[in-house]
Amino acid sequence: MRICWSVLLCLFCCCALAQQETGVASFYARSATGARTASGDRLHHDSLTCAHRTQPFGTLLKVTCPVTDRTVIVRVNDRGPFVRGRIIDLSWGAARQLGILAMGLAQVTVEPATAIDYVTLPLDTLHKKVELPCIFEELEQEKLPLRIPLP
Numbered sequence: 001m002r003i004c005w006s007v008l009l010c011l012f013c014c015c016a017l018a019q020q021e022t023g024v025a026s027f028y029a030r031s032a033t034g035a036r037t038a039s040g041d042r043l044h045h046d047s048l049t050c051a052h053r054t055q056p057f058g059t060l061l062k063v064t065c066p067v068t069d070r071t072v073i074v075r076v077n078d079r080g081p082f083v084r085g086r087i088i089d090l091s092w093g094a095a096r097q098l099g100i101l102a103m104g105l106a107q108v109t110v111e112p113a114t115a116i117d118y119v120t121l122p123l124d125t126l127h128k129k130v131e132l133p134c135i136f137e138e139l140e141q142e143k144l145p146l147r148i149p150l151p
Contacts, residue, residue: 023087025063025108027095037078043091051078051089052110060113063088065106068099073113 030045037043039057055061055076064071074094081089088110090098100106 020109020111021087022107022109024085024105025065025088025090025095025098025100025110026081026083026086026105027090027092027100030092032092039077041077043078045092047091048072048074048094048097049077049091050074050094051080052076052087053079053081055112061088062111062113063090063094063098064109065098065100066109067103067106070098072097 028043028045032043033045035043037049037051041049043049050061050063052059052061057076059076061074061076062071063074072090072094074090078089081087086105088108092101095101098106098108
């Protein structure tokens with residue numbers, strides 16, 4: 001019985017760590033404002049959005065920069081980056097909040113946002129109105145990452 005619990009614990013830890021990525025982040029230039037993203041949205045430099053290769057559109061990701069010790073929650077609305085070695089492209093506004101504008105590229109950790117991550121931010125951060133009780137209920141039952149449906 002003890003072996004069974006040990007195996008389950010190892011599998012749970014591996015699954016949790018598999019959702020966390022560490023790598024290089026870049027960001028869109030301010031001049032990219034108005035360009036269409038893969039989801040059909042128009043890019044705005046102040047929005048807290050990102051491009052990710054595999055996460056579904058609307059997924060909220062928590063991006064942390066260990067160098068600046070800052071964190072930002074971004075919504076996936078584009079595909080990319082298509083440069084080897086990079087894991088995420090951030091909007092200019094998200095890069096500003098992380099404090100990486102002067103660096104150009106930065107080492108970051110990316111993981112799906114949880115309800116606790118989201119509640120610690122002001123509600124207007126994502127420029128969306130979200131009913132939090134629905135999010136909490138979904139996360140408690142299914143242990144799913146946060147997603148905001150695209151308009």
